[in-house]
Amino acid sequence: MKKVIETKKVNKIFGDGEIAVHALNDVSIEISEGEFTALVGPSGSGKTTLLNMIGGLDNPNSGNVILNAQDIGMLKKNEMTEFRQKNIGFVFQAYNLIPVLSAYENAEFIMLLQGISSQERKERVYKLLEEVGLKGKENNKPGELSGGQQQRVAVVRALAAKPAYILADEPTANLDSTATNDLLDLMYRLNQEENMTFVFATHDQRVIDRAKRVIYLDDGKVVKDELR
């Protein structure tokens, strides 16, 4: 299996001196294509920090982060931005759609940045919106959609650009049970059918239960790596 994410002895320290917090401590993990992985741990365990590292949003103090065979420590800011745009799909806790754009426009946004043709964008977005049950909601602004619907648009936005992998930070934190299950069903199905790689940072048991691999973190260290 192709490795899409690899960290080698990654350390991340926030602050200096006595108030320094060792958020990640020699973390080394490998995630391959098609995995459905959950990063689990209590608050402050380092799961979001690790997710930011493998999302190219933050840099380690030491160690290497290799994403899709590219050591991102070698990339400049603009190169990293472009790398994220082309390789990583993000799903955030609070949906984080662009409020002035419609569901369709939000979903096509990354493809627009990538320069994909109008016809192809249209085909992909309409297909995915239909798949996630948002047919007919294309022109609705985020404020006109429920939390679950907004999160589904966010997933479509992440998926539509066909990234190497998708990172989801507490994607179900603001959703009710039904919306959570619908979302997990969707992502699980995409993982199964499209071999899409998902990495979650979560402490939602419903997500953990569906994960095929669970990496446990505590005090910035990997304490358990469970394959199911």
Added chain:
Amino acid sequence: MKTTIKIAWRNCWRNSLRSSIVIASIALGIWSSIFLMGFSTGLVEQRIEKMVNLEIGDIQIHSTTYDVQSDILSTVQDLETTENLLSYNPNVASYSSRFKTDAFALSPHGQQGVKLLGVNPADEMKVLNLAEHLEEGTFLDSKNTYPILVGKKLAKELHLKLNSKIQLNFTDTNANQITKNFKVCGIFYVGNDAFDGFTVFAPIKTIERLTGEHLIHEIIVKTKNTDNLASIATELQSNNPNNLIENWQKRYPEIAYGVDMMDTTMYILMSIIIAALLFGIVNTLVMSILERKKELGILMAIGISTWKLRMMIVFESLVYGLVGGPLGVFLGYVTIQYFGEKGLDLSGFGEGMEAFGYDPIIYVQIDPKYYLIYTSYILLATFIGGFYPSRMATKLNPIEAIRSI
């Protein structure tokens, strides 16, 4: 880029009240600048028009010693040649040769130093429109042997009416005192205290009878085309080296400088207004960025380039200029058209204005090029105004921005 512009446009209207206030302030700033420019231009142009048409003419001819000695002996040289030169010059519409000296005017109610102008009424009326500004009487068209035309302010100070007697005292070329009683045949009013209060006109034939000489100290010239006065004056000068021939701009540089000064003042004022607007725009955009830090963080995380993010903010700033600028220009245009036709009546301040020769009713006017200049300036200002906020946006740390509330 289309989507970036679309997002920028929609972002501007997320807080429509705030955006409307910014746009209104831009429109108001532009409108006030245009109106002030139109007002000042109208004020100065009317002042110049009045001076040229009622007091000084387009071009003046004096002896080269006139400004140095300024006495009754400083007469125009080669008078006949000079007058012939003017008569045959195709650019000259008309001219009037004047006797001009300082005199002392007395009436039973007071006394006043005045400038006595001896003129041929027919010639003078061809150059100046003073006859149209008579409050009473005629332009020296009187059967009286010693008629005199006085200004309204002088008439008021010396308690003169039509047919009142006024005594004039001045010296001839031999330094003999000439004292003569004149009878007021007309009272003019041009709305300039310096002219209305200190100038009297008498027929040159009358003056010649008193002095016994044909003395011409000044020739005022009206041209057919006022656009190239300087070149006409230069041409006349080249053929008449013994006299000093000057267009009004050269003769009265303080008035010509007034036009330049007004332009400069208006540019300074416009710059101040635009700078104030710029701060307002920057402030609004900074607030807007701080309010949506999280959203900008998301955009950065999902891969919007620094360039596109900057352009998005700059476009937001430009939207304010693109809406507010033309709106202000349109309002300015409407105001200029209205007050250009109806006039802005400032008679409440008329006395003070007239003391400096300004009309109490101002017909505002503006060179149309300024509409384009103002529009360009505000667009440039809003474009520049977006730089700092856009830089601020790109300096955000995506993680911290996403975590922000």
